[in-house]
Each structure stands twice: as structure tokens, then as C-alpha cells.
Amino acid sequence: MHRHAFAAAAACALLASPAMAAPKDEVARIVANPAFKTAVATLDKDYDRTVADIVTLTEIPAPPFKEAERGKAYKTMLEAHGLTEVEVDPEGNVMGLRKGTKSGPVVVVSAHLDTVFPEGTNVKVRREGTKLHAPGVADDTHNLAVLLAWIRAMDAAKIRTQSDILFVGTVGEEGAGDLRGVRYFFGKGKYKDRTKAFFSVDGLDPGGITHIGVxxxxxxxxxxxxxxxxxxxxxxxxxxxxxxxxxxxxxxxxxxxxxxxxxxxxxxxxxxxxxxxxxxxxxxxxxxxxxxxxxxxxxxxxxxxxxxxxxxxxxxxxxxxxxxxxxxxxxxxxPAGQTPKTSPIVAYTAAAIQALGYTPEYDASSTDANAPMAVGVPAITIGGGGKGGRAHSLDEWIDVEKSGGVKGMSVGLAAVLAVAGVN
Known part of the structure; x- marks a missing residue:
């Protein structure tokens, strides 16, 4: 099946899901489940490890077109988290699969490996209280660590999703990289015709939903x-x-x-x-x-x-x-594109945002989600939680205060589980 037709069929299948008739009810069911509560408790218990992962990855330089060293480290981390089919594709994207209970298309959850900073930039992290200061610490290194935290949380809670979830660290999201990693993924990658929904985790705001690709x-x-x-x-x-x-x-x-x-x-x-x-x-x-x-x-x-x-x-x-x-x-x-607000991935994410105490805010931007949108795959970009500032500057920072960080991370986890399906 041609990938455009496949994407349309996958979207229709999701729309036909009984849970889609009431996304707020489905998300409320997931959030109230003891397993989800255990997952959130794990995010809290393992938070120092998440912060340590942020520091470790930030201090591995990943300038444009030279993300290989960070990619190698991230591959090792995915393997250590028990994912299967862990690999680096020919473009440099790093990925690993968390198997679901049913065969079929995958849900992709991604963050980008590269930063905007040139080779030779000092990326040593400086900590002041709960703030971490370093070039690239927020955009998007923080979210690479968030993906790992989600995997640990699901494993600790013994959550089995219906769909396989493919966790990906992409290359070439920034500037002259021109989305080369995700464009390869949907142009030549082995999952290009097997993706039913795509999350790009880029930014911090847990209430944001980028559903329009500029x-x-x-x-x-x-x-x-x-x-x-x-x-x-x-x-x-x-x-x-x-x-x-x-x-x-x-x-x-x-x-x-x-x-x-x-x-x-x-x-x-x-x-x-x-x-x-x-x-x-x-x-x-x-x-x-x-x-x-x-x-x-x-x-x-x-x-x-x-x-x-x-x-x-x-x-x-x-x-x-x-x-x-x-x-x-x-x-x-x-490429430009758009995922309608009526799409399941948007509706479930909005419901997760509301269920965890935030207000959904819809916007347009240019992110990795552009590429799947352009070929008809339902895709959005969400924030991984937390606060920060001065992105793309040498004094970029994030605040890793624990309570806000855990609450923010919980939103994306709930959205991913709703889209991937849990029994």
C-alpha cells in the first residue's frame, strides 16, 4: 500500500475506535488506573536519574551534521532500557522498539539529537540550584532524557500498550539540517509505511500542541x-x-x-x-x-x-x-502540513493536558512533525514538561525543579498511552 493511502487508512482506523468517541473519558480511565499512578511515582522516584541523563547527553557535543557521538551514546541508553531492534539508520537516526500486545503499525515518539551550536562550543553543564545552564540543554537534550524516563515508568508499572512504540532520536532537525533525519525516516526508512501516529517531543510547555507544520x-x-x-x-x-x-x-x-x-x-x-x-x-x-x-x-x-x-x-x-x-x-x-484538531492524536493529547491540570494551547511551528504531516501521517509536537529559557543561545537553561518536572512529563506519557492504547 502506498504510504499516503496507508496513513489515511490508519487515521480512519483510529477514528473508528470506540475510545475515540470520548477521548476525555478514555484519558480519564488511563490516568485513574493504578498502573499509571505507579508510572508517575516512578517518574518521581527516578527523577535524579533523568536529570543525570540530561547532563550526560548535554555534555556530548551534537553540532549540526555531527550528531554521531551523541547518537552512539543514546543507542547504548536505549539498549540498556530493554528496547528491541535498537539501531542507527543510514541517516543517523537512533531508534528502538517497545513491543505492544498486537501486531500492526507503530506509534513513534521522538526527540532530536542535534543542537544549533557549532563544533567547539563549550557544552559543560553548570548547575545553580534547580537550574541547569548549557547550550542545548533544553532544545532538545532534555526531551531525549524524558523519553528514557517514560520507558522506565512504563516498565516499572508493567504497562503493555496495544501498539508497538518506536522511540527515536532524530538527526538534522535544526537549521541547515532541514529535517534530514525525519525526512529520511518517512522517505526511505523501514518504518515509513508502518507509522500510524508520530509525536515529536520538542520544547518544554506541557500544555502546547503544535498541530500545524510551517x-x-x-x-x-x-x-x-x-x-x-x-x-x-x-x-x-x-x-x-x-x-x-x-x-x-x-x-x-x-x-x-x-x-x-x-x-x-x-x-x-x-x-x-x-x-x-x-x-x-x-x-x-x-x-x-x-x-x-x-x-x-x-x-x-x-x-x-x-x-x-x-x-x-x-x-x-x-x-x-x-x-x-x-x-x-x-x-x-x-514541507508544510497540518494535523486537524479532530484527529485522535490531537484529541487524546488535549484530553491528557486537561486531565493533568493544564490548558491546551494550539500553535504552528516548524519541527520534526512537519515531515509526517506532509505525507498524511497524524503528527504533533508536544513539550516534555518543565521550564526554561534562552533557547539557541549560549546561556540556554532549564529548571529541573522536581514537582513541576514530574507533572509536566506525566502529560506526554498519558497522551502516548492513549494513542498507543492500553487495556
Whole structure:
């Protein structure tokens, strides 16, 4: 069966479940069960171990495209937690299976291995009271440890889910990684046609449900020309003039606000000297929307603007020693997607959030959940609990105060159990 058809069939099967008629009742049943209470008690009892796992993993550098060392350590941890079929796939994703009582499609629960910080960044964790400070400690290292805590809690409570649960540490979620890990998982991975629901655990807020995946198109656009002396060659074409016009014309676009569409000229450089007309300059651009059609429309207009700016410059100044040209190189392409609020994974998660004393908040973002959404697999991103701040900065931090941490972790565990099914 084609994976799009499979995803639709899996979603229909879930919708047909008797428990789906009343997700709040089903979640209430799970939360009230003595086994769940034992699981939560285990989260509490083992909390120091969870914090220790956060520290251990944070202090293993995982810069973009160089997550292998952390992945190796995480594979060892998954094996130590008794998962089966533990492996590292060809893209670098680390995964292991917790078997359910019924054969069939799996529920995937993931957190990403990579951080935004370059090689050589000091990732030593500094503790001040209940706060841990280090680059990447919250995004997303904390949640790698949360996944391990959930496994221990289920084992201690002897909880058997109906569906198999595949725990995954993905690569390439951040920046230029362009979701390469999860895109491989749903493009070439062995579970691509065997996934009925996908949780990305990314962030901290236990009340958040990211059910809209914001797509993006990213380019490095290089404008080239003959170059020359700023005085002696004055009057010839200048690639910087073409680039300036392209940026100015792009910013004349008034994009829709519903659906939200954005663009940004973000990074620029080039040239050789203050007294030289540059022969090459570049700018990197980012465009985003949760609506694939609107994003495609902006993408087409963007490319036209780049070409029009070049044509304008070649007409405006002398081309006696050469013309200006442009190269538009893709550097990122994240698919957009959406999981409806009526989907079981969203309804069960919202019920779990409410059952444990929080208020559901629905939002849109760009996360690993984009890739399954784009191929029709029900997917959301949730927070692993706790508080923190300054993500993507050198002074990133999380608060590992125990009561709030345990309560926050309980939400995701309840949601995963509801989707995977328990007797």
C-alpha cells in the first residue's frame, strides 16, 4: 500500500475506535488506573536519574551534521532500557522498539539529537540550584532524557500498550539540517509505511500542541559580475546593485496574514575591497507558511524578482566587460502540513493536558512533525514538561525543579498511552 493511502487508512482506523468517541473519558480511565499512578511515582522516584541523563547527553557535543557521538551514546541508553531492534539508520537516526500486545503499525515518539551550536562550543553543564545552564540543554537534550524516563515508568508499572512504540532520536532537525533525519525516516526508512501516529517531543510547555507544520523555502542567492576598480571602472554593472534591487522589490510584497506568509533577507556578504566593484555578492533568504499553495506562490514570485533585478541592472549600466548573472541555490525546503484538531492524536493529547491540570494551547511551528504531516501521517509536537529559557543561545537553561518536572512529563506519557492504547 502506498504510504499516503496507508496513513489515511490508519487515521480512519483510529477514528473508528470506540475510545475515540470520548477521548476525555478514555484519558480519564488511563490516568485513574493504578498502573499509571505507579508510572508517575516512578517518574518521581527516578527523577535524579533523568536529570543525570540530561547532563550526560548535554555534555556530548551534537553540532549540526555531527550528531554521531551523541547518537552512539543514546543507542547504548536505549539498549540498556530493554528496547528491541535498537539501531542507527543510514541517516543517523537512533531508534528502538517497545513491543505492544498486537501486531500492526507503530506509534513513534521522538526527540532530536542535534543542537544549533557549532563544533567547539563549550557544552559543560553548570548547575545553580534547580537550574541547569548549557547550550542545548533544553532544545532538545532534555526531551531525549524524558523519553528514557517514560520507558522506565512504563516498565516499572508493567504497562503493555496495544501498539508497538518506536522511540527515536532524530538527526538534522535544526537549521541547515532541514529535517534530514525525519525526512529520511518517512522517505526511505523501514518504518515509513508502518507509522500510524508520530509525536515529536520538542520544547518544554506541557500544555502546547503544535498541530500545524510551517513549511519553509530557503535559498542562497549569488549575484556575479565582472568586477573592477571603483573609480576606474565606474559605470559598469554592479552585482550589489542588482542584489539591492532584488531585496527592495521583495519587500514590496504584501503577503497574506491568514494564512500567515513571511519572508526574510537574512544573511549577506561578498566583495573584496572598499575600492572595488564586487564580482560576487550573496544573500540568504527564508520564506515560510503553513499553506503549501501560498508558499509556492511566494516562491515563484521570489525567483522572478531575482531574475528581474538582474535584467534591470544589465539594462541600467554598461555591460562592456560583462553582465551580471544570478544563481539561486536551495539551502532548505521544509514541507508544510497540518494535523486537524479532530484527529485522535490531537484529541487524546488535549484530553491528557486537561486531565493533568493544564490548558491546551494550539500553535504552528516548524519541527520534526512537519515531515509526517506532509505525507498524511497524524503528527504533533508536544513539550516534555518543565521550564526554561534562552533557547539557541549560549546561556540556554532549564529548571529541573522536581514537582513541576514530574507533572509536566506525566502529560506526554498519558497522551502516548492513549494513542498507543492500553487495556
Amino acid at each position: 513549511g519553509s523555502k530557503r535559498y542562497r542567492v549569488t549575484f556575479s559580475g565582472p568586477g573592477g576598480h571603483s573609480y576606474g571602472a565606474f559605470g559598469i554593472v554592479n552585482p550589489m546593485a542588482a542584489m539591492a534591487k532584488a531585496i527592495t522589490d521583495l519587500y514590496e510584497i504584501q503577503p497574506p496574514t491568514d494564512p500567515k506568509v513571511t519572508y526574510s533577507a537574512s544573511v549577506t556578504g561578498g566583495g573584496t575591497s572598499v575600492n572595488a566593484i564586487p564580482d560576487k555578492v550573496f544573500t540568504e533568504f527564508d520564506m515560510r507558511s503553513a499553506d503549501p499553495a501560498e508558499l509556492a506562490k511566494l516562491d515563484a514570485r521570489f525567483k522572478a524578482i531575482m531574475q528581474e533585478a538582474v535584467a534591470h541592472e544589465n539594462k541600467a549600466r554598461s555591460t562592456r566587460v560583462g553582465q551580471v548573472s544570478v544563481e539561486i541555490k536551495p539551502i532548505g525546503d521544509r
